[in-house]
Amino acid sequence: MKDAPDLSVRLGGLALRNPVLTASGTFGFGEEYAPVMAVERLGGICTKGLSLQPRAGNRGPRIAETPAGMLNAIGLQNPGLERFARDILPRMRALGPAIVVNVFGSTVEEYGELAARLDTLPGIAALEVNISCPNVSCGGMAFGADARTAAEVTRRVREATRLPLLVKLSPNVTDIGAIARAVADAGADALTLINTLKAAAIDPLTGRFRLGNRFGGLSGPAIRPVALRMVLEARQAVDLPIVGVGGIVTWQDALEFIWAGANAVQVGSATFRDPAAAVGVLDGLERFCREQGIARLQDLAGKAAPADDSSGMENGNTP
Amino acid sequence: MICRRVQAEVLDAAQVAVDTFRLRLRAPEVARAARPGQFVMLGPLEDGALDPFLPRPFSIHRANTDGDLEILYARVGRVTQDMTRLAPGRRLWLLGPQGRGFAAPGAGELWLAAGGLGVAPLVFLAEHEAPRRKVRLFYGVRSADRAVPLEWLRRSGVQIDLATDDGSAGARGTAAQLLEAAGPPPAGAALASCGPWKFLRAVHAIATRWNAPLELSLETRMACGMGACLGCAIRLAAGRRRVCLDGPVFDGREVFG
């Protein structure tokens, strides 16, 4: 195939030249990693969760390594809207990738006000509404755990801004489909899933919790099969574009999400072990399409086929 | 700041004391840019392996313009256990040099207080400063067999006083007690320290009494080591700071007030 494969994707009102983004909270505000990887190649950057007022975050320790993953309880530490708008956003604009601002509030009104104020700033491609952080008592997951409040937040933000809206769902729920439908009906452009799974770890010798916050969010390869299941369930429930995230380290991991129905992916914790992980995912997706003669990556989205009973060896999906 | 991610080659791996090891790596871009007090993120040791998941921070123990870099580390857990099996020729990922190092202000005497493995970054600082000022190192370990041999550093003019908790070598006690007994230092002296939190607090109290500037190198758990995840943030007297990027070296007053 001579032409480069088409990796571009539309997530409602958000058009991306490629489907690989970095996940909120794992990539700062984009500039931190710029010295050691090709930031400009990313499809988009999701910022650290932003609130109207600055937040100090949780006490330490804030992270703990767990089998094939990690716990974090950062507590949504962030510089607040004012400093973001004045100091950070102008520098982010120079990086190149689409800027997706991840937002949260402790009341529905705060979500609305933050969205309205971000609407007036130049250079923002979309908002990602976080209703799923497991690490703060107010806000966060409290809104995402229930279809009615999830819809209420989405509706309020929808009314406050013309920016495309990704709504980031919590995996800490029993029926992800119901919440996906409620958020879709309330005006979301796309769904991001999943955020971290609420979890804990204790030092067996001392009996102490490993995190200052006791509980934290589990991320990394350990959660990938769970994230994939939730993408599949959301895909069944709604027609909206989906951004898959959770444990993606390689391009093969990303393809798994695409087959499951994701239209784009985010790379999170994997960046900590290899700053170039997201770029590696992008390169791999492009190479795969080229080698398999796939003109548009989007053509694969949601096309996962049943397991092949007769062979455990062959990939029956390859066109 | 020049920070890079490179494949370093193991040149030499040796045990230097009980549970204490030294790794010499060839990593020219990192070694040449390194300043005393900076650190590197090391790993993953196996490219494809997903467990252990995170890289690990280590102070730069020595670095030279030939492009060699040394890490001095204690065997305390999974990764440091695996590191003891690294042999010459092996390649491993290195991210650095990272963080804010020592300023070591002024041209007066430089007094360094090391608690245990805290000696790792202070040796780099001592070696770096010894050609232009008098440097003293107060070095405390639990017992004689845990003391890292530093004859070479002594020969380059650094005065080293050793203390052990059990009195098996040098004075009995901690490096903070040694430091206190040796002082106060001449006017214009600067202090730097690295070690456990309680030890740093003791050194800070001494420096405050002497009215001498003190720099402290801190440790917290890290994920990215790049200022991006906020996992290393710690509440200091001066406010919330990221140890990886705002530190790991801080002014004593910033830490304890």
Ligand SMILES: Cc1cc2nc3c(=O)[nH]c(=O)nc-3n(C[C@H](O)[C@H](O)[C@H](O)COP(=O)(O)OP(=O)(O)OC[C@H]3O[C@@H](n4cnc5c(N)ncnc54)[C@H](O)[C@@H]3O)c2cc1C
């Ligand atoms: C800036 C910085 C510089 C450092 N420099 C050195 C150095 O020069 N030499 C050296 O030996 N170590 C240094 N450390 C500590 C080193 O990073 C840890 O010992 C290492 O990560 C342990 O990995 P592990 O897999 O062997 O242990 P794990 O299995 O992860 O943990 C074993 C034990 O060590 C504790 N631990 C883990 N990480 C840290 C940490 N960052 N600080 C304190 N305790 C920890 C755990 O809570 C646990 O009790 C430094 C840490 C930082 C933040």
Ligand SMILES: Cc1cc2nc3c(=O)[nH]c(=O)nc-3n(C[C@H](O)[C@H](O)[C@H](O)COP(=O)(O)O)c2cc1C
């Ligand atoms: C240190 C850390 C901080 C995070 N902060 C946020 C945040 O501020 N907002 C948010 O929506 N998600 C946050 N997340 C969740 C990630 O964006 C992502 O959904 C999750 O980590 C799963 O992906 P992964 O397994 O690829 O890391 C954070 C994750 C980590 C590890």
Ligand code: FES
């Ligand atoms: S370790 Fe990630 S911000 Fe410091």
